[in-house]
Amino acid sequence: MEVKNKILDKSFLKKILSSKGAYLLLLPGMGLFFTFILFPLIYSLRMSFYKWNIVDIGASKFIGFSNYVRVINDPIFIRATLNTIVYTLITVPGQILFALVVAILLNQKIKGRTFFRVAYYIPVITSWVVVTFLFEYFFGSQAGLVNFILKDILHLVDKKIMWLTDPILVMIPLNLLGIWKGVGWSAIILLAALQNIPLDLYEAATIDGAGIWHKITKITLPLIRPTLVFLVVVLVIGGFNVYVSGLLMTKGGNPLDLSHFILTLMYKKTFTNLDFGYGSAISYLLAAFIFMVSVIEIKLLRRKVEY
Amino acid sequence: MKRLSIFLIVIMLITGMTLGGVAEEKKVVTYWHTMGDAEEEALIKVIEMFEDQYPNIKIKPTRMAYDDFKPALLIGIAGGVVPDTARLDIIWVPEFAEIGALVALDEEMEGFDEIIANTYPGPTSTNFWKGHYYGLPQDTNTQVLVWNKQMFEEAGLSGPPETIDEFVKYAAVLSNPDEEIYGYTMGGTYFWAPASIFYAMGGEVTDSEITTATGYINGEKSVAAYQVLVDMYRDESLSPLLLGGGGIGAFEGLATGKYAMIIEGPWAHPILKSDYPEFEVNFALVPRGPDVTTSSVVGGQNVVIFEGSQHKDEAMLWAKFLLSEEAQLTIGETGAIPTLSTVQGNERLPEYYDVFMEQLKTAKARVPHPKWAEMDNAINNAYQYMLRDEKTVQQALDDAAEEINRLIIEE
């Protein structure tokens, strides 16, 4: 099956012909992918270099990198990028940490395991739209549960906090939402990874007199490393792509465009201000940024790239 | 036997052919809207009437989610898939006209001038951009004071305030911030919310030719208007709901005794009646400012025809029909005020319309400019700065004026 090292005698064409089975398998999927993902991606790139006119596309004005320059210099974009980075820095470790705890706890023979699994997974199943509404309802200033608990039950504050109207405070429900929604997903994946660790390793450690902490740091963590790397990469991508929750909760960067995420800003510029080329430029910068970060992560965190 | 069957087959063929011949293709006109439940029911009736009159045309309405309506339209335009007609917010018409998406009705539509001779000038003017009319005013509205009689009586007040001074005083009396009861509440800081008071105090955003905002949005009267609101906010007679934050909604609060006054449009009536049937709905004109009679802001929707439509002629028939007396009255019964002046006072229209019609006489329209969305944003930000005490009212409005001037020039 390994044809790789016979490059010199086989001509390239012959190789392609002999791989027709593989290409056949790839055809439907790649066909769809090229049509609906790759081509639109290139189209979008093109849009970003123009002052795009959607009614009469031919009348669009070519302006080169002008959109990109404007984006980078826009203080609103800079703030949005900051918010997005902070969001990622908080939610990714948050999800992984809590997920790890949950996974370790669930990795025992306890009753009601299925119940717990399903319960922790429910936030993952529910749509972003719904959970954002729920958190808005919770953190609402007048009748929200959170304020009720903080003020009337725990007496930690004497006035209700206006969570959703403060550009910095609003990040709290948004970040909490991000963590809350993702923990279940990571937990299940980590749980699986934990189950792959042979029990005798732990037994041997016990015999050597090791305590729990030692076992966790010297056995558990190293052995689930590939999974952790996978989680970090995927969750970071998700973090930078935060969108629906921001859109609904900040309603367009409320207030004063200070609480935008990169994608909510892109949405506003495209659909409210009708600046399609500009919006396209923003999303391209984001995509490029995500790509770079992912590549760096993979190179740094993994000792070998396995394909 | 054989002859009979041949006879039958021939009959069937002939019938089939004639039927095929008679059944012409019906032209379909699509119509996008964001109507609520009650209006939608009325719309169905209007469609039936139209299809009776024009049996060869079929109207296909599609209800869209309000929050996503504009993006959906834009994506449709970008993809070349536009509805034939739609009911757009009056504010969007200049924008869509500017990008060339709409048909100039004054040029293309037969009898256009006769129709607008009978519609109220205010709403009609919102269709005008760069010399042409790009739509017909389908319905209009304005906002008036809605007040909670019970709360007034309990506070010893006999009736609604008639001047702004009374308004401020009453609001203070009716407020009890510790209980989170407020004399007045506003849904947000976007311009539509304070607009009624703004215009009632003589405020202006730009000059009538839309050449500059300096001296208008930051002029004396505009500043005074916003100052009143900011003072009320500091005095805690204006609810902090306006900053956003998921507080109790205007309608819920009014009906449950949390807010004594709100300023809302005619939709308030059906909404309050259906969700809070026990509550007594009372309307009053917007309190008047120092040297103004009374005023408010004009809202509403226009029916437009898209350039990409394949059935422009049929679409125009539909648009015209929506402006007929029968259509205006049918939909008018459900909370959308007609723009046809000839039906004013008609007994089919709900009584509570009277106060709105009265208010409409002096209500003002917002700036009909494609960049209005960004101008609104500038004024919105100004309001936020004022409320958060980061700028004085004058400063904030000066900055807004600069921003609006910049947007006007960008044209």
Added chain:
Amino acid sequence: MLTTKEERIFRNISYILLICGVVITLVPFIYMISASFKSQIYTFEYPPRLIPRDPTLENYIKALGKDLFGRNLLNSFFVATATTISTVFISSLMAYAFSRMQFPGKEVFFYILLLGMMIPPVMLIIPQFIIAKNLHLLDSLWGLIVVYVSVTLSMQTFLLRSFFETIPRELEEAVLVDGGTRWDIFRKIILPLSKPGLAVVAIFTFLYAWDEFPWAHVAIREGSRRTLPVAIALFQSQYLTQWGLLFAATTVASIPAVIVFVIFQRYFIQGVVTSGLK
């Protein structure tokens, strides 16, 4: 891992912690369900009550009674199921090729596919719309399915591929030795052993298609062909959000998703276990 006594203590603490965690996790939902049984006046009552004062079914009756709700539910079900079946099929073909076969351009294709996972779908909506229109895929449930499959293909192929990697090659070689074809391998070895992995893909895909909103709202305008998320969004009108109705409709909409998960979660856990995700 621990001594029996330690084990017991640890287990008890675990229970307590897990239950606390579940409470935090589920509280928003319990709240939502509770709100769905309250009439409008009580939606914003303060202090917030968990048990409704005057529980009522009016929200459910109104929401479910809305003309097309049932129809929209069925549409969503159809779209989600079809998308899932198509995606499972197509992505397993691709995953198999990437995992088991060698061909020129393999790395390139794979990286391009991976790119698909990193892109925010919202940025592609305009060009996707134009293409869909040219292919006559608009206003049709099939059009929805085609686009959904395209969008989720990257992730699912990636998952399945890493899953296939864990199936021992010796099994396949045994089949070849016995004179079987590649198709036999696929049928007799790969598919049966992949049940867990396929379950993972099935769940993720179903949930994605079930909840998707932005594309569904734009691509389908005919009321009777709309999907559930769009129908629910219509409870927010220009002037008012009818929270009670919204929550009732959402509760109902969540039920199938939960059921699908509960059914598949058995294979799902197993699937993630074996895939190792390296």
